[in-house]
Amino acid sequence: MERYSIIEEKNPREIVLLRGRGCTWRRCRFCDYHLDFCADEQANYLLNQKELAKVTGLYHKLEVINSGSFSDLDQKTMDLIQKVCVSKGIREIHFECHWNDRQGIKALRASFSALNVLVKVKIGVETFDALFRESYLDKGITASDPAQIATDFDECCLLFGLPGQNGETMERDIVTGLTHFERVCINIMVENGRPIKPDPAVIEIFLKELYPKYMGNSRVDILLENTDFGVGGEPCA
Numbered sequence: 001m002e003r004y005s006i007i008e009e010k011n012p013r014e015i016v017l018l019r020g021r022g023c024t025w026r027r028c029r030f031c032d033y034h035l036d037f038c039a040d041e042q043a044n045y046l047l048n049q050k051e052l053a054k055v056t057g058l059y060h061k062l063e064v065i066n067s068g069s070f071s072d073l074d075q076k077t078m079d080l081i082q083k084v085c086v087s088k089g090i091r092e093i094h095f096e097c098h099w100n101d102r103q104g105i106k107a108l109r110a111s112f113s114a115l116n117v118l119v120k121v122k123i124g125v126e127t128f129d130a131l132f133r134e135s136y137l138d139k140g141i142t143a144s145d146p147a148q149i150a151t152d153f154d155e156c157c158l159l160f161g162l163p164g165q166n167g168e169t170m171e172r173d174i175v176t177g178l179t180h181f182e183r184v185c186i187n188i189m190v191e192n193g194r195p196i197k198p199d200p201a202v203i204e205i206f207l208k209e210l211y212p213k214y215m216g217n218s219r220v221d222i223l224l225e226n227t228d229f230g231v232g233g234e235p236c237a
């Protein structure tokens with residue numbers, strides 16, 4: 001499992017995949033990322049310490065992901081992230097957060113702001129079609145208005161290549177995402193052991209119609225494979 005990488009294109013940054021106590025939602029019917037967790041906080045800290053030691057500050061931007069919300073990381077790891085920001089000159093840091101954990105974002109921004117580090121928080125929305133999202137994906141977002149969802153967040157993830165999606169619905173999601181968020185990260189569904197499977201016909205529509213249109217957009221990241229950022233792979237826990 002790769003846990004450190006450098007993203008050279010679009011919003012260049014270093015990225016670390018850390019490990020926490022685990023996503024507290026764990027219900028999304030397409031996701032096996034939440035298997036990457038450990039209940040032993042000290043073991044997590046030691047693993048996270050090893051990965052954070054690789055951060056050089058090359059682009060002064062760092063993305064921290066942990067298969068859940070930033071609030072699932074132990075306090076020693078959070079303290080170390082702050083130390084790394086200061087010692088390596090990180091000026092912007094990105095975290096992920098589930099809708100249910102958004103109440104911690106204000107304090108997160110304040111604690112990094114005290115160090116002159118700007119926090120950007122990404123939410124996995126997957127689609128702005130609330131009925132599809134909640135009845136099929138079981139994402140756990142209780143708001144349906146995109147503006148309301150965006151209130152506490154800066155960036156969103158979308159999940160494409162699912163049965164029931166088409167060119168029109170996917171483009172509507174991209175446009176909505178770009179209207180309400182600074183950046184959009186599109187993930188193409190990759191088969192895993194979970195009930196929701198990718199739809200090859202939908203993926204083909206994306207590749208033919210939408211990928212060429214948005215691949216050059218600096219506000220849009222597109223992950224055709226879930227390891228395209230250079231981190232991830234088979235969950236290890």
Ligand code: SF4
Nearest residue numbers: 023026027028031067
């Ligand atoms: S997609 Fe995110 S919120 Fe949903 S179960 Fe997976 S890790 Fe948890």
